[in-house]
Amino acid sequence: MLNKNVTIEIEQDHISISHHGEEIVYWHSDEWNEDADIVISITNAVMLASSGGIMELRKLVGKPMVVGVTEITEDNVDKIRYYINNMDENGREDIVVISPNKDDIMKEWEEMKADESNYDMHLYIAIAESTLDDFEIIDDEVIDSFLTEE
Numbered sequence: 001m002l003n004k005n006v007t008i009e010i011e012q013d014h015i016s017i018s019h020h021g022e023e024i025v026y027w028h029s030d031e032w033n034e035d036a037d038i039v040i041s042i043t044n045a046v047m048l049a050s051s052g053g054i055m056e057l058r059k060l061v062g063k064p065m066v067v068g069v070t071e072i073t074e075d076n077v078d079k080i081r082y083y084i085n086n087m088d089e090n091g092r093e094d095i096v097v098i099s100p101n102k103d104d105i106m107k108e109w110e111e112m113k114a115d116e117s118n119y120d121m122h123l124y125i126a127i128a129e130s131t132l133d134d135f136e137i138i139d140d141e142v143i144d145s146f147l148t149e150e
Contacts, residue, residue: 004101005080006054008046015042017049017057020080020125021102024054024063067127068139079138081128084109087120098130113146121146 007018016026025045032038048057055074058064065072072080081098082105088094097112099105109123126140 003052003054004103006049008049010046015046017045017054019049019054019058019065022063022065024049024058025061067125068141070127070139072127076127076138079127079129081126081130081135082143083124083126083128083135083140084112085122085124086112086118095135098128098135109144118146119148 003019005020007016009016009018013029014027017024027038027042032042045057048054048060055065055072055077065077067080078100081100082102083095083099084097084105085093086096097105097108099108105123109121112118112121122142123144123146124140125143127138128140129136129138
């Protein structure tokens with residue numbers, strides 16, 4: 001699989017394809033049992049998603065990926081980043097964790113929420129240009145927030 005943010009679930013009673021945690025397509029076994037012709041569509045979708053064509057699949061099924069107000073295109077799909085914004089010791093916002101992988105950032109998010117010293121954090125998905133030295137946000141949106149009363 002080329003994209004670790006694509007999940008293809010093939011079970012006895014259903015098949016689903018998700019991207020960045022959003023379900024893109026889903027078929028229940030009742031559907032392929034009633035109409036065997038749908039199996040060709042399912043196979044094509046699985047092949048497309050597993051070979052790096054998730055953005056094309058999203059377009060085909062009418063579920064474009066949008067971050068903030070910006071639609072993700074093939075040109076910037078590799079710019080999707082997740083980041084956690086936390087308050088530093090001076091009460092200023094500080095980006096503390098950046099990752100292109102949702103599973104990694106969710107693990108970090110849960111660990112940070114368990115840390116009693118963290119009191120005001122926000123988890124974002126963003127389109128960003130990032131290098132080791134620079135992180136420029138093109139567009140972003142909050143996925144989750146964590147606030148505690150002082």
